[in-house]
Amino acid sequence: MKKIKIKKMTIIASCVFLLALIAAGCGKKEPSEGFNSDNDITVVARDAASGTRGAFHEIMGIKQKQGNEEVDNLVVGALEFDGTDKVITAVEGDSYGIGYISLGSISERIKAVKVDGAEPTVENVLSGEYPISRPFLLVTKGSESDLVKDFLDFAQSTQGQQITTEMNFIGAAESSSEYTASGMLGTIKIAGSTSVTPLMEKLQEAYIKLNPDVNFEMQSNGSSQGIKAAIDGSYDIGMSSRELKDDEASQLNRHILAIDGIAVIVNRENPVDNLKSQDITGIYTGEITRWSEVK
Numbered sequence: 074m075k076k077i078k079i080k081k082m083t084i085i086a087s088c089v090f091l092l093a094l095i096a097a098g099c100g101k102k103e104p105s106e107g108f109n110s111d112n113d114i115t116v117v118a119r120d121a122a123s124g125t126r127g128a129f130h131e132i133m134g135i136k137q138k139q140g141n142e143e144v145d146n147l148v149v150g151a152l153e154f155d156g157t158d159k160v161i162t163a164v165e166g167d168s169y170g171i172g173y174i175s176l177g178s179i180s181e182r183i184k185a186v187k188v189d190g191a192e193p194t195v196e197n198v199l200s201g202e203y204p205i206s207r208p209f210l211l212v213t214k215g216s217e218s219d220l221v222k223d224f225l226d227f228a229q230s231t232q233g234q235q236i237t238t239e240m241n242f243i244g245a246a247e248s249s250s251e252y253t254a255s256g257m258l259g260t261i262k263i264a265g266s267t268s269v270t271p272l273m274e275k276l277q278e279a280y281i282k283l284n285p286d287v288n289f290e291m292q293s294n295g296s297s298q299g300i301k302a303a304i305d306g307s308y309d310i311g312m313s314s315r316e317l318k319d320d321e322a323s324q325l326n327r328h329i330l331a332i333d334g335i336a337v338i339v340n341r342e343n344p345v346d347n348l349k350s351q352d353i354t355g356i357y358t359g360e361i362t363r364w365s366e367v368k
Contacts (some may be wrong), residue, residue, distance in 0.1 A: 108168060108342050110365040114356055116151040117163045117172035123155070124266045124296025124314030128207035129173050129335050131315075133350065135357045148359030155295065156267045161338070168342045169364065171356060173205075175268040175314070176334035177241045185336040187347040193336040195243055204350060208245065209269050209331040210313040212303045214324060220259045220287065221309050225328055227252045227280050236275050243332040258286035265292075265299015265312030272331065273312060300325070 119126035130136040136145045154160050157178050164170040165182045172183075176193055179185045185193050188204055197203035211228065213221060227233050230252035234244035263273060270293040277289045292302075296313040303311030304324050317327060337353060339345060345367060352368065355361035 108344055108364075111363055112169050113362055114364055115163075115167045115170040116148055116357060117160055117167075117170050118147055118151045118153050118357070119160065119173070120153050120155040120295065121145075122295035122297040123268075124207075125157070125173065125175060125268050125335060127296065127315040129205065130357070132205050132207070132335075133354050133357065135354060146358045148357060151357070156293075164338050164340055168340045170340050172338050173335050174338055176336050177271065178268070179241075179336050179338070182341075183338040184341050184343065184346070185338050186345060188337055188353065189350055190347060193334050195238075195241055195334070198332065198334040199243060203334055205335040205337070206332055207315060207335060208329050209242065209266070209272065209333055210315075210317070211328040211330050212300060212311040212313060212317070212321075212325040213309065213328070214303050214306060214326070217326070218259075218309070220257050221261060223255065223257050223284075224261055224280055224287075225310075227283075228276050228330055229328070232279065233276055236279060237272060237331045240272050240275060242272060245329040245332050252283070254283040256286070257284045260288045260290060261310065262290045262308040263292070263299075263310045263312060264294060264302040264308040265310075266296040266314040267293045268314040268333065269296075269312040269330070 127136075130145055130147065135147060136143055138144075152163055154163060157174050160172040160174055161178065161180065161183055164172040176195070176198065179193070187193070191197045191203040193203055198206045211225060217225070229249055231249045232252050234249045237244045270291070273291065277291070281287060281289075292308070296315050299308070299311035300313055300317065300321050301311075302308035304321070311325075314333065317325065337348060343364070345364065348367065352361060361367060
C-alpha cells in the first residue's frame with residue numbers, strides 16, 4: 074500500500090509541475106491573433122535596373138506609355154530591392170508582403186500564388202495558361218570571339234538546355250545539338266540579371282568541367298547594367314531578364330537562353346492562394362491597399 078501511495082503522489086506532483094510549466098509558458102508568449110486582412114499590404118518590388126521589374130511591370134500594366142515616355146506607376150512607399158533573395162527575405166519576414174520573383178527561385182520560404190487561376194509552373198507557362206513570362210537573354214556586341222561563341226554554343230546545346238530545364242526554366246534554343254569540347258582557353262566576362270545568374274552559374278560549372286582552362290568573371294548587377302556593359306564592351310556577355318529596347322537591340326546580338334515565368338509571392342501565413350491580374354496591378358499601383366479589398 075505504501076508503494077501505491079508513493080506512486081500516486083509522484084504522478085500528482087508531476088502533473089502539478091507540468092501545469093506550472095504550461096502556465097509559465099502562456100504568460101511569456103502572447104496568443105497569436107492570426108492574419109488580419111484589414112492590415113495594409115506591404116508592396117515589395119525590384120529596383121529600377123532589374124529586368125524582372127521591367128518585364129513584370131510592363132506585362133501587368135504597372136508601366137504605361139504616356140505620350141513618348143514610359144511611366145512606371147509603382148505605388149509610392151513600395152520597398153525596392155536589388156536582388157531576388159532580398160525580395161524573398163522581405164516577403165518571408167512580413168505577413169502582409171507581396172513580391173515577384175523568377176519561377177526558378179520559388180522556395181518553401183514563401184508562397185507562390187496562382188494568377189487568374191493558373192499555378193506558376195513550367196507546364197502552365199508553356200501552354201500560355203500562366204500569364205506572366207519573359208525571356209532570358211544573353212547579349213553580345215559585334216563579332217564574338219571564338220571562346221564566347223563556343224560558350225554560347227554550349228549554353229544552347231543539348232547539355233546546356235538540360236541544365237536549363239533541371240532548374241525549372243523552359244529551354245528556348247530553336248535547335249539544340251550535342252556539344253563537343255575543343256580545348257578552349259581564356260576568360261569570359263559576364264554581367265547582368267540577378268535572375269539569370271543562378272542558371273548562368275550552373276552553365277559555367279558544366280562548361281569548365283569540359284574546358285578546364287577557361288575562367289569566368291561574373292557581375293550580378295541587374296539587366297540594365299549587363300546590357301550597358303555589353304554595349305560599351307567592358308564585358309563579353311550581358312545577361313538580361315527582359316526584352317531589349319529598340320535602341321539596345323540595334324547595337325547587340327540577341328541570344329535566347331530560356332523562357333521564365335514570373336511568380337507572384339506572398340508570406341506563408343497569408344491565406345490568399347489566387348490573385349486576379351487586375352488585383353495585382355491594383356496592389357502595385359496603390360489602388361488596392363489592404364488584403365480585404367482583394368476579391
